Amino acid sequence: MPEQALPQTTTSRADLGELEQEIARLIVQGLNLPTAPEQIDPEAPLYGEGLGLDSIDILEIALIVSKQYGVVLRADNQENERIFRSLRQFAKYVAAHRSK
Amino acid sequence: MQALPLFAHTRPDSVLAYRGGRPISAHRFLFDVQELAQRLPAGRHVLNLCTDRYRFTVALAASLISGRCSLLPPAHTPEVVRQLRAFAPDAFCLTDDADCTLELPLLFYRESDVEPSPMAHAWSVPRIEAEQLAAYIFTSGSTGTPVPHRKSFGKLVRCVQIEAARLAPIGRGGCAVLGTVPAQHMYGFESTVLLPLQSGSALCAERPFFPADIGAGLQRLPRPRALVTTPVHLRSLLAADIALPPLDLVVSATAMLPLQLAREVERRYAVPLLEIYGSTETGQIAVRRTALEENWRLWDDVRLELIEERCWAQGGHVEQRTALADVLELRPHGDFVLHGRLADMVNLAGKRSSIAYLDHQLGSIPGVIDGAFFVREDGGTSLAGVTRLAALVVAPTLEASAILQQLRERIDPVFLPRPLLLVDTLPRNETGKLSQHMLRALVAQAAARVPHLFA
Numbered sequence: 001m002p003e004q005a006l007p008q009t010t011t012s013r014a015d016l017g018e019l020e021q022e023i024a025r026l027i028v029q030g031l032n033l034p035t036a037p038e039q040i041d042p043e044a045p046l047y048g049e050g051l052g053l054d055s056i057d058i059l060e061i062a063l064i065v066s067k068q069y070g071v072v073l074r075a076d077n078q079e080n081e082r083i084f085r086s087l088r089q090f091a092k093y094v095a096a097h098r099s100k
Numbered sequence: 101m102q103a104l105p106l107f108a109h110t111r112p113d114s115v116l117a118y119r120g121g122r123p124i125s126a127h128r129f130l131f132d133v134q135e136l137a138q139r140l141p142a143g144r145h146v147l148n149l150c151t152d153r154y155r156f157t158v159a160l161a162a163s164l165i166s167g168r169c170s171l172l173p174p175a176h177t178p179e180v181v182r183q184l185r186a187f188a189p190d191a192f193c194l195t196d197d198a199d200c201t202l203e204l205p206l207l208f209y210r211e212s213d214v215e216p217s218p219m220a221h222a223w224s225v226p227r228i229e230a231e232q233l234a235a236y237i238f239t240s241g242s243t244g245t246p247v248p249h250r251k252s253f254g255k256l257v258r259c260v261q262i263e264a265a266r267l268a269p270i271g272r273g274g275c276a277v278l279g280t281v282p283a284q285h286m287y288g289f290e291s292t293v294l295l296p297l298q299s300g301s302a303l304c305a306e307r308p309f310f311p312a313d314i315g316a317g318l319q320r321l322p323r324p325r326a327l328v329t330t331p332v333h334l335r336s337l338l339a340a341d342i343a344l345p346p347l348d349l350v351v352s353a354t355a356m357l358p359l360q361l362a363r364e365v366e367r368r369y370a371v372p373l374l375e376i377y378g379s380t381e382t383g384q385i386a387v388r389r390t391a392l393e394e395n396w397r398l399w400d401d402v403r404l405e406l407i408e409e410r411c412w413a414q415g416g417h418v419e420q421r422t423a424l425a426d427v428l429e430l431r432p433h434g435d436f437v438l439h440g441r442l443a444d445m446v447n448l449a450g451k452r453s454s455i456a457y458l459d460h461q462l463g464s465i466p467g468v469i470d471g472a473f474f475v476r477e478d479g480g481t482s483l484a485g486v487t488r489l490a491a492l493v494v495a496p497t498l499e500a501s502a503i504l505q506q507l508r509e510r511i512d513p514v515f516l517p518r519p520l521l522l523v524d525t526l527p528r529n530e531t532g533k534l535s536q537h538m539l540r541a542l543v544a545q546a547a548a549r550v551p552h553l554f555a
Contacts, residue, residue, distance in 0.1 A: 032476075032488060032518050054513045055309070056449050056486055059336055062310050063483040066340045074316070075309040 020091040023065075027087075030064050031057050042088040058084070070099035103227035104257050106133075106161055108273070108300040112223045116297070117154045118276055119305035121320030124154065127223065129161070131216035137162040141207060145188035145236075147171045149195040149202070149284070154305035155209045156283040157293050159194045164253065165226045170235040172284050173246055174380075174451065175512040176202065183246055187236075230254025237286055239380050240453050240512075244460055249381050250419055257298055259383045259417035260290055262399045264299040266387050267374060269324040269348040273300030276321040279328040280308055285450055286380040287353045291328045311340040324348040330450055331357050334365050334373075335485045344369050351376060353384070354450030356438070361485075362390035377438065380452070381422045382413050386436070398434035406430060425452065446475060448514045449486060458515055462491060465506045470494040470526045472534050473517060491517035492542060494525055 024037035031053070046053050046061075053061075062073040071094050077083070083093045109116050112127035136158055140146075146163045148170050150156040163170050171191060173180050181203050184191055193202050196209040228234075234253040238246035264271035279292030296303040308317040314337060318325055326349040334352060337344070338361075350365060353376040365373050377396055378384030386396040398404065401416035411428040414421040427439040441447060444454045455473050462471040471493040482488075493503060500520050507516055527538030 030483065054516075056332070056484065056514065059310065059332070060482060060484050060486070063336055063339050066311075067483070072312045072340075073310045075313045076316075 016091060016095055019095055020087055023091050023094065024087060026064050026068060027061060030060055040087055042091075043086045045086060046084050046090065065094055068100075069094050069097075071097045102230045102254065104230055104254060105225045105227055106164060107225060107297040109225075110300070114300065115274075115276075115302045117157070117303050117305060118321060119152075119154055123302070126225075128216055129158065130225070132158045132212060133161040133165065135212055136209075137166045139207070139210075140166060140168065140194075141192050141205065143188075143190035143192045143205070144168050145171055145191040147173070147184065147191055147193040147202075147204060149176070149193055149197065149200065150209055151282070151307065152196055152209075152305045153279065153283050153292060153303055153307060155196050157297070157303060159209065160293065161226075164228050164232070164234060167232065169233050172235055172237040172286070172289065174238055174240045177509055177511065178203065179510045180246060187246075187248065228253045230257070235289075237289070237380050240457055244457070244464065251383075252419070255417040255419055256290070256294055256383070259399070260294045260298050262401075262416075263290065263295055263376075263384060263387075266397075267295070267326075267349060267351065270295060270301050270326055271299050272324075274324070275299075275301040275348065276304065276323075276325040277301055277328055278304045278306070278308065278314070278317050278321060278325065280314060280333045281328065281330060281354065281450065282307060285354075286383065287376070287378065287450065288328075290378075290384055291351060291353070291376065311336045311342040315342045315344050318347055319345050326351065330354045331361060332449060332484045332486060334361060336483070338364055338368065339483045347371050349374065352390075353378065355447055356440070357390050358485075359390060366391045379422075379425060382418045382424070385413055385416075385418070394437055395431060395435040396438060398436065400434075402434075404428065404430055404434070404436060446489065446515070448488070451512055451514050453511070453515055458489070458491075458511060461510045462493065462503075462507065464510075465495075465498075465503060467498045468493060468495045468503065470528075472526055472539070473515075474539055476518075488518045489515055490543065491520045492523050492526060492539065493520060494523060498522075 020042055024040045028037045065071040082089055109126040112125060114126045115123040116126040116129045117124040140162060146168050148156055148159045150159055160170055171184060173184055191204060192207055193204040194207045200206060230253060232253045233250060234256055235251040236248040237251055238248050241247040269275045270277060277292060277296045279288055281288035283289055283293050292303060306317055308314045325347050327347060328351045331352055350371050350373040352373060357375045362373055372389060373391060374387050375390045376384045377386040385402045386398045388396045399416055402413055402418055403415045405412045411424045412421050413424055425445045426441050429437040429439060444456055446453055446455060458473040462468060471491060473489050473491045476488055476490045495503060500522055504520055523542060527535050529535060
């Protein structure tokens with residue numbers, strides 16, 4: 001079976017919610033954020049306002065998801081604007097591209 | 101007066117830059133520079149915010165040949181832009197970001213769609229007077245007003261010529277130089293823009309960000325190729341286990357490179373890794389191969405002097421006698437050993453500030469009665485090895501989020517406290533000093549109350 005077809009068909013809505021919470025926990029822990037994981041609004045932007053992350057945080061998040069899920073982020077990815085729009089979008093991207 | 105060439109490339113078809121792996125010739129560069137110089141508005145001071153390094157370099161060169169001075173401030177917060185306007189009322193901003201909303205007259209960079217005809221211009225490299233004021237580079241200062249440091253073209257060139265002699269593959273010319281640091285930062289300005297220009301090497305328009313981007317960026321370049329980067333990016337490359345194509349040199353600066361990291365990079369990528377020491381005030385002044393030597397080797401004509409335990413640099417390209425923000429132990433023949441920063445200084449992601457400056461900014465927020473920044477000693481969770489700051493604040497009428505919002509207007513986001521904790525009072529002794537012991541005790545109390553902040 002082609003590799004990229006797998007996750008999208010096996011990630012249900014409930015799994016995505018769980019993944020969202022798991023990523024929220026990893027981000028809050030990894031970045032020492034002054035907020036509880038369950039308090040992150042899944043629709044709020046990750047950058048600037050919203051969670052208030054800066055570019056070093058984004059680099060840190062890239063390392064976290066590469067280690068945890070084998071997802072490789074690239075700056076020239078056309079989808080980046082959407083991926084970083086919110087925790088929900090980010091979790092969707094990870095679900096679709098994870099290799100572990 | 102002596103005039104120096106704008107760049108060292110000797111032929112019109114010499115490669116001066118790469119974008120997306122495609123070469124850009126010195127002839128094309130000169131065409132772009134001359135075209136832009138004609139479009140510049142009347143102001144004599146240029147805030148060059150182009151994020152594409154080729155465009156930054158075109159804008160810098162256009163400013164130089166038209167006698168304009170570049171402004172390189174430490175941040176681009178609304179407060180800093182206000183201060184820049186006060187410093188240079190005729191300043192305008194040259195940007196390649198269509199969404200730029202800076203409160204300055206804006207000129208947008210425009211890619212020329214005209215191909216320069218090889219016969220249209222006689223080939224001659226413009227020369228710039230060594231005495232010409234090329235740039236003001238600002239440090240954040242300790243009282244809230246950025247401090248300007250004058251950089252003449254001649255001194256900038258002299259500095260990177262010595263650098264070129266120390267960085268063999270780049271100094272020989274014809275080397276592709278990929279940088280992960282912005283051109284607007286002193287290290288990036290010198291090592292990713294001026295160094296390739298003045299050594300006949302080639303700069304790269306891109307600024308790779310994620311570890312995978314660095315690998316892909318290098319892959320597109322011919323050899324010899326060099327990577328100019330920081331400890332944070334090097335640690336990220338190793339943490340993400342990124343393979344790199346064979347490369348000829350890695351250069352690191354902005355923060356102390358840990359010995360283990362230096363050795364690991366040299367081993368993993370089979371490449372010499374040189375570490376540069378410098379500051380915004382002095383420019384770069386020393387280099388060492390961290391994996392193999394403890395001693396730093398000073399630029400030939402720069403001198404260091406210890407006066408009452410403070411180290412001062414002068415001579416060579418250093419414009420005026422300058423106190424360094426680090427503790428140095430001087431050795432014979434211009435060598436020295438670096439023992440870390442002075443107590444009050446912090447350096448995060450290549451941005452330097454002082455606790456005194458950050459405290460001053462915090463204290464100037466209406467409603468803040470007292471407040472103190474400090475470096476967290478428990479922040480060992482970062483995969484990229486970045487330390488963050490925290491702050492304790494006494495402000496009975498304000499929410500933490502409102503204080504953060506105000507700080508965002510005043511200081512670079514990298515220094516925003518994580519966390520910012522509201523307390524009833526700060527543990528000051530009778531002379532007004534803060535006891536580090538008491539600070540840590542307060543943080544421990546807060547940690548017990550809100551454990552997720554201290555995971």
